[in-house]
Amino acid sequence: MPTPLGEKPDMRADVEKWAVSLVIPCIFAWLAWTAIAQAMSLPKRQVVAITQVTVIDVERGLSIGPRTVLVDGDRIVSIVASRDALIPVSAQRVDGRGRFLIPGLVDMHVHLFNLSSHRPPNDWSFPLYVANGVTGVREMRGDVASMLLVNRWRKAFDDGELAAPRILAAGIAVYGSSPGDAAHQVDAAADAGADFIKVFSELPASHWRAILAAAHARSLPVVGHVPAGVPLLVAAAAGQRSDEHLMQAYEACSSIETPLLEERRGLVGDALTARRDAQEAQTLKAFDPRTCRNVARSLAATSQAQIPTLVLADEDSMAQGGSPSTDPRWRFLRADERARWEQSLSDYTAQDAAxxxxxxxxxxxxxxxxxxxxxxxxxxxxxxxxxxxxxxxLHEEMELLVESGLTPREALYSATLEPARFLGIADTSGSVAVGKRADLVLLDADPTTDIHNARRINAVLLGGRLLRRADLDALLDEAARAQASRKGPVAGN
Known part of the structure; x- marks a missing residue:
């Protein structure tokens, strides 16, 4: 399937070209970021006591309460029946009566960088994540130069100087002009500190196999788009850890996967994805539930996870909504993003809608x-x-997952403990438990009865730093003011 309403990645031949592509935007972005860092900083840590709250166990589906949850530093230090709680006099108290405590949410597919267009990084998005209870993200398309900025952001977050989600993992996209060059890029990415390797649909199967081997040798997971010439189950069996946007799942769940891929044989790069895109209607019309069930059973026996990004599959809803400028959230977008969104909408055709x-x-x-x-x-x-x-x-995505058959509790799990387990950090994240990081969201209603209640955010704890509703609203207002105060074009656009 085509990347909906998006930018096509560049087919760069080597790592040095990647670095050049982002050095100037990174310098600009860092200067801009330092100018607003104080306005977007986090409160100091204090001992926090959330009293009389119902704790949601996202794994077992239990609602446990009333409990008093005590946070000291960046960790949960106790969860006890409220009648047994010993609360320090100096603690910040948060009234949890009638409220529900869940782990901080994680968006497992975001883009903080705009490599192909040389636009500045998307640091404008940070307060929007925090205000929506998204305390962690997986950044999906960096390069060697962008890792420098990721590390600066991480340090600023740890120091309380930047109101942003925790960047739980950041990857580097690898292409390669040959299998050997692709393997070389993997080594460079590993040396730069990448947490994983991202692959795209355009990759020839030979390059993809070389990337898998090189990444395995460096103990780096490979994630991303299953290449358009590789069957989904082959990719999963070979060790690609995640598949984004259901890439190659549509083909695998059709009755014609073999002839579809045969037509793509020998094609590479843009020619490969163009052929895939031309086949899309044929692929969708050949969807076969029985075949899909068989594929799903085989897929479940591998270690591959799916990040379906249903908000993209539902792209026609956005297109039918009229001008995006009528959305009250429009005020949060940087000027170059507004232009990109409007251009995308104007390019949307009747064929796209169909x-x-x-x-x-x-x-x-x-x-x-x-x-x-x-x-x-x-x-x-x-x-x-x-x-x-x-x-x-992310709230829209969880709601769409519920529409697709997950229960509200399972949708919460998909944005909390499942990502933590996938990333290998479940011992410190992903659930409300003693010893885990205090990345928490306090809700005014029960999300396990209605996933829409996950939007009813009363407070967020970000690494133990308490942001009450008024603080979150102020964060959003400041984000809007920051965009309104920008004059002229955005550098790098």
Missing amino acids: LAKLRWPIARQIVSVMHQAGVPIMAGTDSPMPGVYPGFA
């Missing part, structure tokens, strides 16, 4: 079948693709 209407119900069926088979499903959004507002979109 394909979206075909794609959307099938995407939901595939997610439902895979979930029933036990395939790990994780919430991700591809923010800030046109129409996909950072932070806000």
Whole structure:
């Protein structure tokens, strides 16, 4: 399937070209960031006591309460029956009566960098994530130069100088002019500190296999788009850890996967994805539920997870919504993002709409079948693709997952403990438990009865730093003011 409403990645030949592509935007972005860092900083840590609260166990589906949850530093230090709680006199008290405590949410597919267009990084999105309870993200498309900025952001976050989600993992995209060059790029990415290697649909199968081997040798997971010439189950069996946007799942769940891929044989780069895109309507019309169930059972026996980004599959809803400037969230977008979104909408054709209407119900069926088979499903959004507002979109994604057959509790799990387990950090994140990081969201209503209640945020704890509702609103207002105060074009645009 094509990357909906998006930018095509560049086919760079070597790592040095990647670095050049981002050095100037990174310098600009860092100067801009330092100018607003104080306005976007976090409160100091204090001992926090959330009293009389119902704790949501996202794994077992239990609602436990009333409990008093005590946070000291960046950790949860006790969870006890409220009648047994010993609260320090100096603690900040948060009234949890009638409220529900969940782990901080994680968006498993975001873009903080704009490599192909040389636009500045998307640091404008940080307060939007935090205000929506998104305390962690997986950054999906960096390069060697961008890792420098990721590390600066991480340090600023740890120091309380930047109101931002925790960047739980940041990857480097690898292409390669040959299998050997692709393997060389993997080594350079590992040396730069990448947490994983990202692959794209355009890759020839030979390059993809070389990347897998090189990444395995450096103990780096490979994630991203299953290449358009590789069957989904082959990719999963070979060790690609995640598949984004249901890439190659549509083909695998059709009755014609073999002839579709045969038509792509020998094609590479843009020619490969162009052929795939030309086949899309044929692929969708050949969807076969029985085949899909068989594929899902086989997929569940591997370690591959799916990040379906249903907010993209539902792209026609955005296109039918009229001018995006009427959305109250429009005020949070940087000027170059507004221009990109409007251009994307103006380029949206009747053929695009027809394909979206075909794609959307099938995407939901595939997610439902895979979930029933036990395939790990994780919430991700591809923010800030046109129409996909950072932070806000993760709630839309969870709601769409519920529409696709997950229960509200399972949708929460897909955005909390499932990502933590996938990333290998479940011992410190992903659930409300003693000893884990105090990345928490306090809700005014029960999200396990209605996933829409996950939007009813009363407070967020970000590494133990308390942001009450008024603080979150102030963060959003400051984000809007920052965009309104910018004059002229954005550098790098």
